[in-house]
Structures are given as C-alpha cells and as structure tokens.
Amino acid sequence: MAEPESPALESTTAWHPMLVALLEFYLPSGWRLSPELLLNRMPLRVDIVVLRLVDQPAGDARKLHSIFGHLRNHTLIEHKGPTDDLQPEDVLTLLAYGALYMRHNKLLAPEELCLMVIADRIPAGFAEQVERHRGTFAPLGGGLWRGELNGMLLHGVETREACRQSPTEHLLYTFSRAYLKGAGQILPLDPEETRVYNALYQQVEQFRRQRGTMAMKDYELARQSYEEVLEQLIAQLPPEKLLARLTPEQRLEGLTPEQRFEGLTPEQRFEGLTPEQRFEGLTPEQRFEGLTPEEILRAIPPEVRELIAKKLDR
Structure with a gap:
C-alpha cells in the first residue's frame, strides 16, 4: 500500500x-x-x-x-x-x-x-x-x-x-x-x-x-x-474622463512650459496643485512668464502676500 x-x-x-x-x-x-x-x-x-x-x-x-x-x-x-x-x-x-x-x-x-x-x-x-x-x-x-x-x-x-x-x-x-x-x-x-x-x-x-x-x-x-x-x-476614455483619472504630474508630462499654461487664466494655472507641483520643472523666469504684476500678485496666496509685506517693512 x-x-x-x-x-x-x-x-x-x-x-x-x-x-x-x-x-x-x-x-x-x-x-x-x-x-x-x-x-x-x-x-x-x-x-x-x-x-x-x-x-x-x-x-x-x-x-x-x-x-x-x-x-x-x-x-x-x-x-x-x-x-x-x-x-x-x-x-x-x-x-x-x-x-x-x-x-x-x-x-x-x-x-x-x-x-x-x-x-x-x-x-x-x-x-x-x-x-x-x-x-x-x-x-x-x-x-x-x-x-x-x-x-x-x-x-x-x-x-x-x-x-x-x-x-x-x-x-x-x-x-x-x-x-x-x-x-x-x-x-x-x-x-x-x-x-x-x-x-x-x-x-x-x-x-x-x-x-x-x-x-x-x-x-x-x-x-x-x-x-x-x-x-x-x-x-479608451473620453478626454474629460481620462483627465480626471490622471495625477497632476501625468497631466503635465511631455508638455513645454508654454503648452502647460496655454489658454489658462493665472488662477487656473495653479488650481488644484500644491506649491511644489505648481512650479515643478520651471525656471524662475518661466514661472511668471507672460503675467502682469497684478496677475502675479493675484496668484499668490493671501498668507504669502502678508509674509512678503512683513519682510519688506523691515
């Protein structure tokens, strides 16, 4: 057996x-x-x-x-x-x-x-x-x-x-x-x-x-x-549904700085992004390219504006 x-x-x-x-x-x-x-x-x-x-x-x-x-x-x-x-x-x-x-x-x-x-x-x-x-x-x-x-x-x-x-x-x-x-x-x-x-x-x-x-x-x-x-x-998803599934990094991958911001208002350029993501891969000049001083100021969060004002007062 x-x-x-x-x-x-x-x-x-x-x-x-x-x-x-x-x-x-x-x-x-x-x-x-x-x-x-x-x-x-x-x-x-x-x-x-x-x-x-x-x-x-x-x-x-x-x-x-x-x-x-x-x-x-x-x-x-x-x-x-x-x-x-x-x-x-x-x-x-x-x-x-x-x-x-x-x-x-x-x-x-x-x-x-x-x-x-x-x-x-x-x-x-x-x-x-x-x-x-x-x-x-x-x-x-x-x-x-x-x-x-x-x-x-x-x-x-x-x-x-x-x-x-x-x-x-x-x-x-x-x-x-x-x-x-x-x-x-x-x-x-x-x-x-x-x-x-x-x-x-x-x-x-x-x-x-x-x-x-x-x-x-x-x-x-x-x-x-x-x-x-x-x-x-x-x-196979339509563009609007595909975009919702992508991370901010994936959305911007392969685009030039000009392409990233084309057609967007200053507020839209930074919407939904963390401070680090907003400026990732951009030079200081590219970050503010094409913006007027007033537009740049509006894009800065109030608390940052206050901090800058305090430093200037010193």
Missing part, C-alpha cells in the same frame, strides 16, 4: 477570490454562496458552495447562465485557475466532497447535489476517470459538459469556450488561459462589467492583505493581466 501523501501547505490561487466575487455579484435571488466550506476536521475544503434558500423564490440569473443555469439545491464547485489543469484524480476529490457534504448535511438523495467543475478546459483523462467510476461525462457544446457521478449531477464549464458563446458569459474570459496571453481581448466592457472587473481584482488584493502574498498562487500574473486591461480601458 502506498504511503499517504504529506499534506501540502495551504495556498489559494489568485483566481479563486476573483471567481467568488464574480459569482456573488451575479448570484440570483433565492440562493446563498459560501466560499471555502470546510468538509471535515482534515484540510479538505471545497472551493465554493451554492445553496438553494427554501424560504425565498429563486430568481432568474442575468448573466453566467453556463453556471447558474445548472444549479441544484446544493452545488459544490471545484475551480481550476488558468495555470492549473484538471486532473483525473480530481474525480476522486469530487467524490469525497460529495460524500462528506451529504453526510454532514444529512442528505439521502444524491440527485439533490450537483458537482461542478470550472476550468480552462476539461481533458479527456478527466472524463475517462468518471467512466471508470461507472459515471458519465460528455460535452454538450459551447464549453459545457454534463453527466452523472455516483447519482449526483456532474456539470462542467470550460471557460475558454463558454466565454465566447454569449455576452452574458463574457467575464469568464478572465478565468481562461488565453487571458494570460492577451488580457486586453476581454474588451470592450460595458459600464457594469467594468465595475465588476475592478471589483474582481480588489477581491484579490483584499485576500492578499489578509493572508499574505505567499498564501496566494499566481498573484503577479493576475496583477499584470489586470493592469494590461486597465491601461487599455483608460486609453
């Missing part, structure tokens, strides 16, 4: 809190989502659990039908990030999840439970392992798979294909391997998707602050891909 494997140090891929945030945002009414549900005293933990609330009517999903359209009263979701592959042995993990969950919640009917896998792709080896356990698992098209494992519904979502089938599945591209090679291909995003996309990465940052960078796999990949999309989003 083989020796049992040593338990690995607990770490979470950066994509996991992003998927949790995405599902929570679009979760229909009448359902409850629980991330990282412990199934036993041992470190065996299913990624996401979605429960049907018995005291509320189930609402219709606006988006992510490839996931929410296949929920059962109890749905356990196993998620593989873009850098991880679904393995044949993951079938055994799903079986263990299902059995422990049914035992913990005193479920007798396996048809109440759905086991769901979300990954960039579902390899043939995974489906073959399901068949070895007298189960079934076959593609339906459009990145969706369906079958049965030990009496439980088995549903699969290949993010690389599902994200292309409908605008409602668009954000699943963030969880595909193609996203790491060309994150900008997720564009264009509508205003709601832009807010959601920003919230996904904020979830990653919050998780990192709570547990530390070492507890999160693929953090740098997620950060770089997010920033690539963010740069392109900013580049």
Whole structure:
C-alpha cells in the first residue's frame, strides 16, 4: 500500500477570490454562496458552495447562465485557475466532497447535489476517470459538459469556450488561459462589467492583505493581466474622463512650459496643485512668464502676500 501523501501547505490561487466575487455579484435571488466550506476536521475544503434558500423564490440569473443555469439545491464547485489543469484524480476529490457534504448535511438523495467543475478546459483523462467510476461525462457544446457521478449531477464549464458563446458569459474570459496571453481581448466592457472587473481584482488584493502574498498562487500574473486591461480601458476614455483619472504630474508630462499654461487664466494655472507641483520643472523666469504684476500678485496666496509685506517693512 502506498504511503499517504504529506499534506501540502495551504495556498489559494489568485483566481479563486476573483471567481467568488464574480459569482456573488451575479448570484440570483433565492440562493446563498459560501466560499471555502470546510468538509471535515482534515484540510479538505471545497472551493465554493451554492445553496438553494427554501424560504425565498429563486430568481432568474442575468448573466453566467453556463453556471447558474445548472444549479441544484446544493452545488459544490471545484475551480481550476488558468495555470492549473484538471486532473483525473480530481474525480476522486469530487467524490469525497460529495460524500462528506451529504453526510454532514444529512442528505439521502444524491440527485439533490450537483458537482461542478470550472476550468480552462476539461481533458479527456478527466472524463475517462468518471467512466471508470461507472459515471458519465460528455460535452454538450459551447464549453459545457454534463453527466452523472455516483447519482449526483456532474456539470462542467470550460471557460475558454463558454466565454465566447454569449455576452452574458463574457467575464469568464478572465478565468481562461488565453487571458494570460492577451488580457486586453476581454474588451470592450460595458459600464457594469467594468465595475465588476475592478471589483474582481480588489477581491484579490483584499485576500492578499489578509493572508499574505505567499498564501496566494499566481498573484503577479493576475496583477499584470489586470493592469494590461486597465491601461487599455483608460486609453479608451473620453478626454474629460481620462483627465480626471490622471495625477497632476501625468497631466503635465511631455508638455513645454508654454503648452502647460496655454489658454489658462493665472488662477487656473495653479488650481488644484500644491506649491511644489505648481512650479515643478520651471525656471524662475518661466514661472511668471507672460503675467502682469497684478496677475502675479493675484496668484499668490493671501498668507504669502502678508509674509512678503512683513519682510519688506523691515
């Protein structure tokens, strides 16, 4: 008999809190989502659990039908990030999840439970392992798979294909391997998707602050891909919205002193800038170029004028 494997140090891929945030945002009414549900005293933990609330009517999903359209009263979701592959042995993990969950919640009917896998792709080896356990698992098209494992519904979502089938599945591209090679291909995003996309990465940052960078796999990949999309989003903004996102230094970068002040009144030239920012990179002559003595005086804050007057009186 083989020796049992040593338990690995607990770490979470950066994509996991992003998927949790995405599902929570679009979760229909009448359902409850629980991330990282412990199934036993041992470190065996299913990624996401979605429960049907018995005291509320189930609402219709606006988006992510490839996931929410296949929920059962109890749905356990196993998620593989873009850098991880679904393995044949993951079938055994799903079986263990299902059995422990049914035992913990005193479920007798396996048809109440759905086991769901979300990954960039579902390899043939995974489906073959399901068949070895007298189960079934076959593609339906459009990145969706369906079958049965030990009496439980088995549903699969290949993010690389599902994200292309409908605008409602668009954000699943963030969880595909193609996203790491060309994150900008997720564009264009509508205003709601832009807010959601920003919230996904904020979830990653919050998780990192709570547990530390070492507890999160693929953090740098997620950060770089997010920033690539963010740069392109900013580049597509109209001028008035783009200007609002820039720092004073970014607004003036690459401009000559004359270009910086062209068309501005003395007050507008210094509006919103600190004393240091007002004169950064300018010679004394350039700071006052083209201004009359009266205009220069008006641009000086009252307290500075008072200080100058006191020095002159001495």
